[in-house]
Amino acid sequence: MSLINKLKSFHIEGAVSMHVPGHKNNTIGKLSDVIKPGYDLTEIPGLDDLHDPSEVLDQLNAELAQKSEGYHAQAMVNGTTNGIISSIYALNEKVSNFYIIGEAHKSVYHGISLVNADYTVISAEELYESELGSSCVIFTSPAYTGSLVKNIKQHIEYIRNNSGFSIIDAAHGAHLSITENFKESLLLAEADVVVESYHKMLPALTMASVLFTKDIQLHQRIMHYINHFETSSPSYLVLASIEYAQQFYKEYNDNIFFKKRAVLIHCLKEAEIEVAEQDDPAKLMLTWKRGAYNLELSFRKTGVYSEMVTDEGVLWCLPLWHEGDSYPFKELLHKISKLTPAVSSEGTVKGIDILEGKICVANIVPYPPGVPLVLKGTAITERDLKRVKHYQVNHVKIEGIQYNINYYMNEAEL
Template sequence: MKKTLLIEKLIEISNGDKVSFHTPGHKFGKIFTKLKCERILESLTIIDSTELAETDNLHQPIGIIKKAQENAAEAFNSDKTFFLVNGSTAGVYAMIMSAVEPGNKIIIGRDCHQSVINALILGDIQPIYIYPEADVKNGITLGISPEKVEALLVEHKEIKAVLITYPTYYGIASDLKKITEIAHKYDKIMLVDGAHGAHLGLSEKLPITPMECGVDAVVESTHKTLLSLTQSSMLHVKGNRIDREKLKFMLRVHQSSSPSYILMASLDLAANIYKEKGNYLMDNLLCNIREFKKRIKNVEGVTILDERITERKSVEALDQTKIYIKLKGVLGSRFEQVLRKDYDIEMEMANEKGVLGITSIANEKEDFSKLALAIEEISQRYSKVPKPEDILKNIITNNNCNFSIDTPECIYTPRKAHYMKKGPILLKKSVGLVCGESIVPYPPGIPLIVAGELIREETVQRLLQIKREKTKLLGMKDANMEYIEIIQTNEVK
């Protein structure tokens, strides 16, 4: 047999001693052996089924899938739970497109994931963006203000729904209860992208769950922060503001007609563990995180995002299972690289200022000891002699932020812009023209500009800055960032 490149590489990685503070939440699956439920792993190929008489049908469940979804609904406190096999991405599409009809408007947190923007293109929906508060010092975005949501609902009476990300990648939780009350007061549908919050119901020390806040629907990536396999997620619904038949139709549109039984089985398992052992495992995790933070609190040059962030007006709570660490004098990307190369510790991501780790109930006490030791050593090695280029870069970035705090003027809706004729123009000559691509600097992943919006002097200056600093960026056709795509005429391609 020829080499099976993927399998060999993946097994090699998982057999090593790598410590995982990234997704998926099961962290190389070792937790399944610990919890004595490794049978699912051993049976992976034999449970890979299709719709047989006894295996039910995800798109019209009446048997084992129906029962498994009902069990999950009970565990996650929803009226109805749908298993998702095409990631939260498909759930976001279905949720938005069943709540808002073509041509209608929705309030969207501008710090949304690209799946939200893509849903607007697919559904021909018009966004009214709302900006989160910015934390320039930490290089992250904070929460969405309920007052701002209310002001927009008063101004734009025709809005149909509100959608925010809760919690954010960095664990920031807005006052979702208040935002939901406001949305419902104005008879709007409240939707949540909860991709990073599937675990929130496991402890009172974590931000309150969207279901407890009374939202109408939330999509959660069970695979990111709980124990199901990558690409498996859940959509939870409460009340009757969302038309269930429309939602089921949209789920059929956006999901495979051959849904993976392996993924569905892993969701069933994750919901079972959540219900039976989740609280206990989460208590352990939070205890390990507390000890870790205590240990590195006094390490020279280290700052950790902690509960003090809730003093900021827009932040109601912090999801402590996300660990955002900055080390003075060391760029986030360098910090991440040293952790990976010298300590075999894989973080979720880095920004210019720090690194982000996503922990889960599958992380062991030992993982935190290794991370703490690594940070202590790196601090010794680097904070004393910062590299000249690091200092220079820090001076540049400390004064700037990768996100704007107001929306460029929208000339065409995302869908209209998507289908219009486009072409390149020198970036420096693009001010006043309509952008033909959606450009997203990472992190924080907030679109700097969305296709159909007007290019401003500020947009160009920020792009030039991003080019200088070599920040990661998605969506620009010209990798050299000399040219930007603009909409050329009103004609459709």
């Protein structure tokens, strides 16, 4: 039982989580009080039907919809990816092309590829030079690192006034507007569709997400596709965790969060770690003189696990600390104060030079964050390969690279 043993070893080790999910190893919130193996039931009488809710799950969706006036809500157990792809399918029936603002998650490209639609990657500023009629604009906000698209409500209004549609991949923003001291929820931008991953920053089980839709007819059309793609045996544990996370969101007090956040930042700086605060106060980007990759490895050697490392830095997703949480905060501070540089070793660089100038046959994606580096159908450049090699040297997983190598080595059919 290698997986179970691996999970057990992390638990015994007392690993400190600075990554998702938001319950942080069951130390934020009281999720284990409401999520029990005995509650893992199926659609027996009284537990409703997720794909056609009319009872208790309909009540759950109604409660979720109260998060922002004017939206219809649907709890999902297949993650935000399910909501994004289903929304693209539904809107593809209404539009002739898609615009993608900035660095989108691979699920956006997967959805557009599946419907064989045209798309263009543009900046927010280029919106105002684009033909938006019969188009859908897809935003990612907040980004993985916690940065937000500026003036997004203005952008959404402009799109609507020009007969376009809008989707916001707000996977990393389910906790925004949790108090007045956090940035505004993306639901306030009033896009046609907003999808949030409740599990990323709120105390919910992984894959817990919620779809929010403005128009009831569009909502029903998206549900048509969700029913195609989502499992027909939904986890009631995940659903219950969504309900719990919503209650946590409604009742949260941030006094302890900002006090502990200030102490943590001070401790990091005392350890000569540079701290870049993000738009989202629950995200920090960390660097030090020995480089981001060495910093992440040094943390990991002490049992502190980060969300992601890139050339930009080490990303930490802060816990939503609260009265009565069991997060090992003092232990975290102690580990930071005793942090020493780890001995780094270079990862193996695969023979990828064969790919220079070739057409990419499968998206090449550093994961995390899951934002494609080279898109299917585009030429792979020398610069692209240098970046891939850099990631490989630093032990970053690259999805799709082996598929491309195999294709051109074997000339295999897709």
